[in-house]
Amino acid sequence: MTGFVLFGGILFILLVTIVWAALRAGEDTGTVLVPAERRDAAIEALRDLELDYQTRKITSEEYELTRSGLERTALLARDEEEMIRMGSGPSNNCGSCGAMLGEGSSFCHLCGAMRDIGVSQVP
Ligand SMILES: [Zn+2]
Numbered sequence: 001m002t003g004f005v006l007f008g009g010i011l012f013i014l015l016v017t018i019v020w021a022a023l024r025a026g027e028d029t030g031t032v033l034v035p036a037e038r039r040d041a042a043i044e045a046l047r048d049l050e051l052d053y054q055t056r057k058i059t060s061e062e063y064e065l066t067r068s069g070l071e072r073t074a075l076l077a078r079d080e081e082e083m084i085r086m087g088s089g090p091s092n093n094c095g096s097c098g099a100m101l102g103e104g105s106s107f108c109h110l111c112g113a114m115r116d117i118g119v120s121q122v123p
């Protein structure tokens with residue numbers, strides 16, 4: 001199970017790196033937001049940007065540049081959400097077929113695979 005822990009650690013470091021990069025590339029909000037909030041903020045900013053462009057407050061160059069940045073932020077946040085959802089799931093889902101497992105069940109009721117409970121199970 002060391003491999004699994006290691007994989008989780010790498011995933012976590014990757015996530016932190018992505019969050020850090022997104023925060024540095026993103027707007028100067030000053031606060032650390034969870035991915036869902038960051039995605040919503042980016043979408044909101046995209047709407048404002050669209051309005052600013054339509055009312056000619058900004059040039060098309062500014063519009064294109066800002067839009068691509070905001071879209072990237074929104075996509076990154078969405079991917080992070082996905083990663084968080086996957087990362088928190090394995091204890092409740094079958095590692096083999098993905099079926100929801102009942103609390104305390106040792107085997108999957110659908111495919112019969114042994115539940116990954118994070119303890120070394122050497123045959
Ligand atoms: Zn299964």
